[in-house]
Amino acid sequence: MIDVKWQYLLLVAVFIAAIALSLWTSTRVDMRDIEQSLANVSEEHEGVIEGGNLPLYIGIVVALFFDTLNADVQ
Amino acid sequence: MAHIHLPDGVFSLQWVIVWWALALIVLAVALLVARRQTFTTQRLTAAALLAAISFAIFQVNIPFAGGVHMNLTPLIGILAGPAIGSLVVLVVNILSAAIGHGGWGLIGANSLVNISEVTSAYYLFYYATRRFELFTRGAVAAFGGLLVGNVLSVLIIVISGIQGSTLSGSALFVYILQVPLLNLIVAVGEAIVTGFVVEYLGRVRPDMLALRKVAGD
Secondary structure: OOOHHHHHHHHHHHHHHHHHHHHHHHHHOOHHHHHHHHOOOOOOOOOOOOOOOHHHHHHHHHHHHHHHHHHOOO | OOOOOOOOOOOOHHHHHHHHHHHHHHHHHHHHHHHHOOOOHHHHHHHHHHHHHHHHHHOOOEOOOOOEOOOOHHHHHHHHHHHHHHHHHHHHHHHHHHOOOOOHHHHHHHHHHHHHHHHHHHHHHHHHOOOOOHHHHHHHHHHHHHHHHHHHHHHHHHHHOOOOOOOOHHHHHHHHOHHHHHHHHHHHHHHHHHHHHHHHHHHHOHHHHOOOOOOOO
């Protein structure tokens, strides 16, 4: 077992490095801009999978999952 | 944390089907594993509560770099295990899509990302870090699990490509790599929260952390 003091010191060092990297990145980019540019779908492609019965299919799959799980409860 | 917030239409239909199919295969395996396990009512209740808590925390927007959120998927992995945890994140992703948090077509991709977090956090907690104290184990498992999920989400976006975008391949990879770097700050917060929760449960309800007996525990 590594001493708790060293465990926490190592954690703090890693976390401070991660926060510093994240904050530095945030000063250089705008995530909203990234998401908007990625989601800037042309009219030709917009909603290409909408209009089907996907939510219904998902509902059926989920219902089957719960049905299976429920049967196994002891 | 790692969650692809893109609407329907961003991925081409073929990639939507590919990620959905992969997710269903992984979920089928999770179901088969779950059926072999002893499934107590207490564990089912814990899984249901974890789904509710995770769904709620998904919707709490942290105003950093355009908005990020916690997942608590590593905690799901630690408390529910990879098999039940995979089903929990599927439910959370379906409910999230129902309120416009990520597209319907991306439930498959997002489930794969979250399942990777659940599974990696579970193995980090119960195997890789068992020589450490509980808080450290929880924090390392959460941080590591979320890093894995972030890498997978970047890979999924780069492999799928963006319809109507001129960015692709390595250019898209470099561009999208900024997102996991921004997410690191939330990973730290989530790691600390997970560490405290695990340490507390270890003191008051150690049975909830005993999904698998590990030598040395």
